[in-house]
Amino acid sequence: MSENGDDGVDSRYGVAELARRRRQALAMGGEAKLARQRDKGRLNARQRIDALLDADSFDEYGLLAVGEWPGMEAKTPADGKITGFGSINTRTVAVGADDVTVLAGAGGYVGTNKTGKLFGYAKDKGYPCVYLGDAGGARVPDIMGSTGMMRLSYPSELPARNRAVPMITAIMGDCFGGPTWYASISDIVVQVKGSVMAVGGTAILEVATGETSSHAELGSWEMHARQTGLVDLVADDEPHCLALIRRVLDYLPANAAQLPPRIACAEPATALLDGVFDIVPADRKQAYDMHDLLALIADMDSLLELKPYYDGSLITALARIDGRVVGFLANNPMVTAGAMGPGACEKAVSFICLCDAYHIPLVFLHDTPGFLVGRAAEERKMPNRIMQFIECLAQSTVPRVSIVVRKSYGMAHCNMSGGRANNDVLLAWPTADISFMAPEVAVNVAFGRKLQQAEDPELAREEAVAALAEGTAPWSAAGRNLIDKVIDPRDTRREIIQALRRADGGDGQQGFSRRQLANWPYKI
Incomplete structure (x- = not known):
């Protein structure tokens, strides 16, 4: 009797047994469950990893892991969690993916520990982490009893990573428990349309509280993109989701000890923005879309907006200028005239923390009449939101360029890194309009009774508004050196490039942040 296996290797070396166990693990939950995933129009976990990573770069760890309960070995290939290293655009990343074909992707002790x-x-070695979520929370009976609960308690190492490496979570299926926790401590969250992210599913909800609800009502992409702000990017489908992950990583360093990657830029640094006057009206009462101005300033096709559906009065976007990664915070007059609400403050804080942690310079563009006021804003703790924004900005230590395009009123001027905000440079267009409030409003506060008593109240009001408006122009502040430069709007891109080059210092290495915001909560 031959002692050679099918591949001609002596079976005493165990190679045939290794091959058998590998085949069993790679079969995942079996053909029927894989077919069910295909019927939903979704990739399986291994296909997702292959589509995300550079071709043939995945090096799997823990392939032969199985559930620890007796008799569960055949039912738990890889224990429902696929983990390993690969590369994205030649840079090494760690990737973990839930296998929904194995016990609905629920986390058992072995698989959960493997991912952690x-x-x-x-984190210790300085590689970005990507988590592809598609799981129904913790596994019963693994989590039952005192031993089960304490062994599966959430590891403190992940929340305490202090943004040492970028972490991106994708919500790709019905995600409860574990994937939701990962999303809540990630730098960037991408949710695929049709997926769900919530603490618990509808069955648990009904048993625990008697409340009946659909999965979509608990945690659809619309809820998280528009209402909670927990989602940074929304994907139309899975290929789009994986492409977004790859794109986001292009803006981030591998770890906090590195600067973001720079690339060559074909556009000359000295080029004028000849189209700027076609985008921004001189009349501050006339709206325009700030996205168009940002696209003109940034390198071509480099603008990537985060949280685009969440309080659009403020745009937060990664981009490149002269091949260098920057973070834009810009008011959008097309949404509430650029007046910022609680959501704008929340996403500003989240974005500043992201940029400060990974050494991404901040560029502010002002065009705001102030903050939203009223009962709805106060119910969402507007004063706290405003001051968290200010505190976060004050603690940031990345290079900062601030540009007053048109309106910049009240406390919002301070939050948008205005005067005395420790900018590397504060610029203003000739159209800049800076004051506590709009002249049309201020005149009623300051001269209301006097105007009513005037011989011609309407004429007196017009004259008072004109006098106040003259004082809101940038010339007075520039005369007192409160503005570093008043610039031709066509020079905006050139001025930003020059300021950021200067901020690098004489050795070109002073673009590093002191990372004072590294341990700020990930999702506000």
Whole structure:
């Protein structure tokens, strides 16, 4: 009787047994469950990883892991969690993916520990982490009883990673428990349309509280993109989601010890923005879309907006200028005239923390009449939101360029990194309009009774508004050196490039942040 296996290797070396176990693990939850995933129009976990990573770059860890309960070995290939290292655009990343074909992707002790171990190692070695979520929370009976609960308690190492490496979570299916926790401590969250993200599913909700609800009502992309702000990017489908992950990583360093990657830029740094006057009206009462101005300033096709559906009065976007990664915070007059609400403050804080942690310079563009006021804003703790924004800005230490395009009123002027905000440079267009409030409003506060008593109240009001408006122009502030430069709007891109080059210092290495915001909560 031959002792050679099918591949001609002596079976005493166990190679045939290794091959059998590998085949069993790679079969995942079996053909029927894989077919069910295909019927939903979704990729399986291994296909997702292959589509995300550079071709043939995945090096899997823990392939032969199985559930620890007796008799569960055949039912838990890889224990429902696929983990390993690969590359994206040649840069090493750690990736973990839930296998929904194995017990609905629910987390058992072995699989959950495997994922945590991978990401902990990646953090220590300086590799970005990507988590592809599609799981129904913790697994019963693994989590039952005192031993089960305490062994599966959430590892403190992940929340305490302090943004040492970028972490991106994708919500790709019905995600409860574990994937939701990962999303809540990630730098960037991408949710695929049709997926769900919530603490618990509808069955648990009904048993625990008697409340009946659909999965979509609990955590659809619309809820998280528009109402909670927990989602940074929305994907139309899975290929789009994976492409967004790859794109986001292009803007981020591998870890906090590195600067973001720079690329060559074909556009000359000295080029004028000849189209700027076609975008921004001189009349501050006339609206325009700030996205168009940002696209003109940034390198071509480099603008990537985060949280685009959440309080659009403020745009937060990654981009490149002269091949260098920057973070834009810009008021959009097309939404509430650029007046910022609680949501704008929340996403500003989240974005400043992201940029400060990964050494991304901030560029502010002002065009705002102030903050939204009223009962709805106060119910959402507007004063706290405003001051958290200010505190976060004050603690940031990345290079900062601030540009007053048109309106910049009240406390919002301060939040948008205005005067005395420790900018590397504060610029203003000749159209800049800076004051506590709009002249048309201020005149009623300051001269209301006097105007009513005037011989011609309407004429007196017009004259008073004109006098106040003259004082809101940038010339007085520039005369007292409160503005560094008043610039031709066509020079905006050139001025930003020059300021950021100067901020690098004589050795070109002073673009690093002191990372004072690294341990600020990930999602506000």
